[in-house]
Amino acid sequence: MSDDLQALIDSLPNLGSAVVVTLEMTIGGAALAMLVALVLGFGSRTRSLWVRGPSRVVIEFFRGTSLVVQIFWLFYVLPVFGFKMEALAVAIVALGLNYGAYAAEVVRGSIESVPTGQWEAATALNIGTFHKVRRVIFPQAWALMIPQLANLLIQLLKGSALAFYITLHDVYWWIDELQRDTRDTFFSYGVGLVIYFVIAYILTWGMNWAEERAKRRLGRGTRPRLRDVFGLKPGVPTEIARVKGGVA
Amino acid sequence: MNDDAIWNWDTAWDVLPALLRGLVVTIEATVVGMVIASILGLLIALAMRAPTRWVRAPLRFVVDFIRMTPLLVQLVFVWLLLVDVPPLVIGFGVLGVHYATYMSEVYRAGIEAVPRGQWEAATALNLPKGRTWRAVILPQAIRNTLPGLGNYAVSMFKETPYLFAITVVEMYQAAQQYGALNFSYIEPLTLVGVLFLLVSYPTSLLVRRMEARLA
Amino acid sequence: MTNASNGTPAIEFKDVVKRFGDNVVLDKLNFSVAKGDRVTLIGPSGSGKTTILRLLMTLEEANGGLILIDGDPYTHEYKGDKWVDIPEKRRREVRKRVGMVFQQFNLFPNMTVLENIIEAPIHVLGKSKAEAVQRAEELLEQVGMTDKRDFKTNQLSGGQQQRVAIARALAMDPEILLLDEVTSALDPEIVADVLGVLREIARTTDITMLLVTHEMQFARDVSNRVLMFDHGKIVEEADPETMFTNPGHERTQEFLKAVLGN
Numbered sequence: 001m002s003d004d005l006q007a008l009i010d011s012l013p014n015l016g017s018a019v020v021v022t023l024e025m026t027i028g029g030a031a032l033a034m035l036v037a038l039v040l041g042f043g044s045r046t047r048s049l050w051v052r053g054p055s056r057v058v059i060e061f062f063r064g065t066s067l068v069v070q071i072f073w074l075f076y077v078l079p080v081f082g083f084k085m086e087a088l089a090v091a092i093v094a095l096g097l098n099y100g101a102y103a104a105e106v107v108r109g110s111i112e113s114v115p116t117g118q119w120e121a122a123t124a125l126n127i128g129t130f131h132k133v134r135r136v137i138f139p140q141a142w143a144l145m146i147p148q149l150a151n152l153l154i155q156l157l158k159g160s161a162l163a164f165y166i167t168l169h170d171v172y173w174w175i176d177e178l179q180r181d182t183r184d185t186f187f188s189y190g191v192g193l194v195i196y197f198v199i200a201y202i203l204t205w206g207m208n209w210a211e212e213r214a215k216r217r218l219g220r221g222t223r224p225r226l227r228d229v230f231g232l233k234p235g236v237p238t239e240i241a242r243v244k245g246g247v248a
Numbered sequence: 249m250n251d252d253a254i255w256n257w258d259t260a261w262d263v264l265p266a267l268l269r270g271l272v273v274t275i276e277a278t279v280v281g282m283v284i285a286s287i288l289g290l291l292i293a294l295a296m297r298a299p300t301r302w303v304r305a306p307l308r309f310v311v312d313f314i315r316m317t318p319l320l321v322q323l324v325f326v327w328l329l330l331v332d333v334p335p336l337v338i339g340f341g342v343l344g345v346h347y348a349t350y351m352s353e354v355y356r357a358g359i360e361a362v363p364r365g366q367w368e369a370a371t372a373l374n375l376p377k378g379r380t381w382r383a384v385i386l387p388q389a390i391r392n393t394l395p396g397l398g399n400y401a402v403s404m405f406k407e408t409p410y411l412f413a414i415t416v417v418e419m420y421q422a423a424q425q426y427g428a429l430n431f432s433y434i435e436p437l438t439l440v441g442v443l444f445l446l447v448s449y450p451t452s453l454l455v456r457r458m459e460a461r462l463a
Numbered sequence: 464m465t466n467a468s469n470g471t472p473a474i475e476f477k478d479v480v481k482r483f484g485d486n487v488v489l490d491k492l493n494f495s496v497a498k499g500d501r502v503t504l505i506g507p508s509g510s511g512k513t514t515i516l517r518l519l520m521t522l523e524e525a526n527g528g529l530i531l532i533d534g535d536p537y538t539h540e541y542k543g544d545k546w547v548d549i550p551e552k553r554r555r556e557v558r559k560r561v562g563m564v565f566q567q568f569n570l571f572p573n574m575t576v577l578e579n580i581i582e583a584p585i586h587v588l589g590k591s592k593a594e595a596v597q598r599a600e601e602l603l604e605q606v607g608m609t610d611k612r613d614f615k616t617n618q619l620s621g622g623q624q625q626r627v628a629i630a631r632a633l634a635m636d637p638e639i640l641l642l643d644e645v646t647s648a649l650d651p652e653i654v655a656d657v658l659g660v661l662r663e664i665a666r667t668t669d670i671t672m673l674l675v676t677h678e679m680q681f682a683r684d685v686s687n688r689v690l691m692f693d694h695g696k697i698v699e700e701a702d703p704e705t706m707f708t709n710p711g712h713e714r715t716q717e718f719l720k721a722v723l724g725n
Contacts, residue, residue, distance in 0.1 A: 064445040064452070068409035068420055073441060076433040080254060120522050121569035121628075125583035125635060126558045129551075135582065139573035154316055161318035165413070172321055179328070189325035193317045200316035218572045219615025 007181040008191065011174065015195070018174035022199065025091045025160040025170065030153055032096025033103050040100065041107025042133075055104075062101035067159050070094045075166045091163040099156045106148045110141035143214035150207030154200050161196075171195055260435040263426045267439055270422035271447070277339050277418065278405045284344025285404070286397060289351025296356065315349040320410045322346060327414040339411045347404055354396035358389040395462060398455035402448050409440075419443060471534045473498045473639055473671040474519065479528035481514055481695075488514050489695040491528065496688075498638075501665060501672045503682040503703070506692030507718060512675045516641045519673070520563045521554060532557050532639070559587075562637030566644040568624040570616040570631070576603070577612045580631045588635065595634070602630035606660050622653030626660055633664070640664075642674040646681075654678070661685065679723060683707055691715045 043055030062070070071094040075087070085093065114137050122132040164172040175192030182188055292311060298304055314322070323342045327335060362385050370380040409420035417425070423436035472495035481489040488511045496502050504512040517523040518530060521538055527546065530537045537557045540549055570579050580602065581595040590598075603609045606626040616624055625645060632640060642661070646654045658681045665672065665685045676682055682689060682703060689706040691699040691714070699712040710716050 060449055061445065064406075064449045065441040066406040066409050066420075066444050068407075068412070069437065069441045069444060072420070072424075072433075073437045076427070077437050080434055115567075115569075117565060117567050117569035118571065120520070121565060121571070123522060123558075124520050124561075124563040124565075124641075125631070126555055126587045127583055128555070128587075131586055135586070136571050136573070140571075158316075158318040158320075161320045162410075172318070175321065185325065185328040189321065189328070193313070193321060193325070196317040196321065197313055204316075219617035220572070 004182050004184050004187045007178060008187075011178050011181065014169075014177065015171075015174055018169055018171045019195070019199070021088070021163075021168055021170040022157070022160055022172075024088065025095060025163055025168075026153070026157045026199075026203070028088075028092040029095030029099065029156050029160065032092060033098075033100035033152070033156065034149075036096060036100025037103030037107045040104035041111065044104065044108050045111060059101045059104050062097050067094065067098045068162060070098055071162050071166065087163065087166045087168050090166060091160065091168060095156050095159055098159070099152050102155075103149060103152055106145050106152070107141070110144040111137060113144055114140045139214075140218065143211065143218055143220075146207060146211040146214060150204060150211070153203055153207065157196070157200055157203065171199075254434060255438075256432070256435060259430065259432055260439060263423065263436045263439065266422045266426055267419055267436065267443060270417060270419035270440075271443055273336070273411075273416065273418045274405065274408045275447075277336070277343060277408045277411060277416070278401060280340040281343035281347060281404050281408075282397070282401050284340065285347035285351045285400065288344060288348035290355050292348060292352035293355035293359065296352065297359075311349045311352060314346055319343070319346050319407060320413055323410055323414050335411070335414045335416045338414060339408075339416050343404060343408070343411075347400055350400055351393075351397070354393045354400070355389065358392035358396070359385065361392050362388045391462065395455060395459035398458060399452070402452045402455060405448055405451070406444060471498075472496055472531075473500070473533060474673065475529075475531040475534070476515075477529040477531070479518065479530060480526045481511070481518065481523065482526050487695060489518075489525075492695065492697070494690065494697060494700075496671060496673060498671055499669045500688060501686040502674070502688045502690060503686040504673065504675045504690050504692060505679075505682065505706075505718070505722075506698075510692040511695040512692050513643055516563065516643050516673060516675060519561060519639070519641055521558060532560055559635070560638040561641065562632035562635050562639070563641040563643065564625070564628050564632050564645050566647050568621070568628045568648070570624050570628055572616050575613050575615055576608065576619070576627050579616065579627060580634045583631075584634050598634055599630070602633055603627075605633075605663070606630045607656075620653070621649045622656050625649060625657050629657075629660060629664070637670065639671045639673065642672065642676070644675050644677065646676065646678055677722060679707060679719070691718065693718075 040055045040059050043051050044059060046052050046055075071090065074085070074090045074094050078085070078090075118136055118140065119132065122136045127136070160170065161172040163170050164176065171192065175188055175195075178191070179185055179188035292307065295307055296304055319342070323339065326342050327338050330338060366384055366388065367380070370384050375384070408418055411418050412421040412424060415421075419440050423433075423440045426436045427433035474496040476492050476494050478491045478493060479489055480487070480491055488509075492511075492515075504515060506512055514523060518525055518538070519532075525538060529539060529541070535557050536549060538549055538554060539546055541547075570576075571582070574582065577596065577599055580599040581592065584590045584595040584598065585592060600609070600612070603612060606629055608623060608626050608630065611619060611623060611627070616627065619627065625648075629645075645661070646657055649657060658678065661681075662685060664670070672685070674682070674686065686703055689701060689703050690697050691706065691710070691712065693714050699706070699710060699715045701711070705711075706715070707719065710719060
């Protein structure tokens with residue numbers, strides 16, 4: 001056991017950079033996913049079939065083919081066509097596109113859950129479409145989206161462990177190294193899973209805070225109890241990425 | 249066939265049988281995994297209704313821990329620990345337990361969605377507690393959980409390629425092996441993607457229809 | 464027909480057709496409203512009253528005919544024989560002159576009372592913030608909501624929300640104000656407050672008003688003309704006094720009897 005601890009202490013410097021790589025993938029992937037989600041989410045509810053059709057196809061494509069296949073395809077096959085990306089970029093692009101497709105459904109569902117009266121009131125005030133969405137509709141939809149986006153964020157973090165197999169030195173790589181050094185699977189993987197759990201916990205905490213803030217801005221929030229902020233809310237599956245029903 | 253072409257149909261035909269064998273393993277893992285997840289998930293959901301916090305709190309922690317850490321790492325962890333167990337069996341078990349934590353939430357929501365009046369009616373009829381659960385609550389709750397179950401089956405199907413990490417020759421691993429042997433990844437990897445799409449898209453359409461019907 | 468002052472009507476419907484699927488709601492409807500008129504639309508539900516307001520706010524698309532605001536084509540026009548859409552950009556020019564208050568208030572919950580009122584004046588009319596706030600405060604005073612200026616809309620009662628919604632519509636200085644069953648969603652005891660505010664606006668401004676309401680007494684007080692609709696057609700048109708005391712048409716008599724409950 002003391003050998004284990006010694007190995008753990010020796011590997012701490014590497015842990016810092018490994019966490020950074022995992023966070024880079026998670027934050028970078030989430031940012032790209034959000035961008036993809038906004039484009040496809042709004043695209044899939046426009047009236048023009050020329051926008052809606054391709055948006056739906058792209059969403060179904062990235063949802064339907066596995067993340068594992070996507071990441072390795074980008075890594076092994078894409079270079080054949082002359083696009084060579086760094087491994088980190090491959091991971092971010094794969095995570096961003098895959099979870100972006102799921103998040104697009106969240107965006108679409110939340111936008112649709114904003115009562116039509118809100119659109120109509122904005123029209124009655126002669127507010128232009130872009131401004132209408134940005135100032136009136138999106139802030140309301142945002143509050144509805146956050147819990148599901150939080151869930152996708154955790155899924156994305158978990159998915160990032162794949163990057164180890166495309167040469168990235170992320171947290172999973174660090175676990176693997178520690179296991180080699182200690183020859184103690186239970187210790188190394190146990191510590192490693194705890195690290196993932198702590199990262200996930202902090203991300204969830206941040207999203208809970210964002211949700212409380214968004215609700216408060218709609219005048220619906222109460223002062224959040226500590227339990228609400230620090231507690232882990234039950235997640236919604238990535239597959240059930242549609243908002244059911246409207247807001248009351 | 250032109251050797252310079254990026255896509256080679258001969259290679260594609262050559263690899264297809266191996267991929268289809270992999271697909272069978274993939275589907276097997278999904279079915280067994282979902283059976284475990286469905287049963288264990290229900291047990292977790294029921295245990296979470298235990299009257300004492302001494303049961304609920306630790307269970308909550310374990311469920312959150314499993315739910316919020318990577319499936320991939322969990323798979324390899326258990327595989328390294330249990331060297332004598334066949335990898336595919338480990339795959340069944342870890343997929344099943346991981347998804348049981350998701351399914352427990354689906355059951356919880358399904359149970360909570362049963363109207364209060366149903367409990368009250370059962371009390372008014374003086375039904376014993378066990379009978380109330382079996383004959384009144386669970387049948388309705390499980391109906392509510394069917395779309396969730398379907399969605400997770402599709403989701404698990406797409407996560408079975410993680411089993412490559414523990415040497416199970418599912419679809420992705422079959423493609424990988426072929427690619428390494430023949431120095432050609434394009435056809436096998438692309439076909440794997442296509443096969444995933446061919447199975448998961450129609451299935452998720454079915455689930456969505458079921459969802460719409462039950463909503 | 465109207466107390467027309469300077470010729471061009473504020474609103475004119477020419478052969479307007481509106482269908483929802485197979486259901487013809489408006490069948491070649493013709494009518495006009497002079498500037499400064501206060502017109503109440505009455506009739507059983509499904510008779511097309513609300514559809515008229517929604518067409519005027521471009522919340523619905525007509526299937527035929529012309530809608531003119533101050534003589535300007537609004538949503539569609541004829542190019543030769545072809546009936547064509549008017550693009551959004553030109554619609555917006557005309558829509559500036561029209562405002563609407565909704566049954567369900569539709570205040571923006573992500574904004575405070577004040578922000579609700581100044582949003583469009585600043586971003587649509589291009590007013591300075593100071594100017595918009597000053598006008599908003601005048602309007603809040605007028606509707607008796609000054610003390611709720613910085614509240615979130617969800618913290619207000621229905622009656623309070625509706626008064627803010629009225630102020631929000633007025634802040635755009637509309638020439639035409641559409642009032643769509645503005646008291647239907649309110650508790651009976653606060654209906655009078657909101658109607659009081661509207662009476663005051665009718666008394667102190669010359670805004671053209673088109674209202675759909677079930678408050679017959681209010682319609683009588685405020686409007687100078689009442690149109691009775693049935694199945695998308697005007698079956699009777701009269702001044703309020705005549706319409707409510709001595710209606711000519713059988714359908715009107717039946718309808719008023721049902722509504723007034725005697």
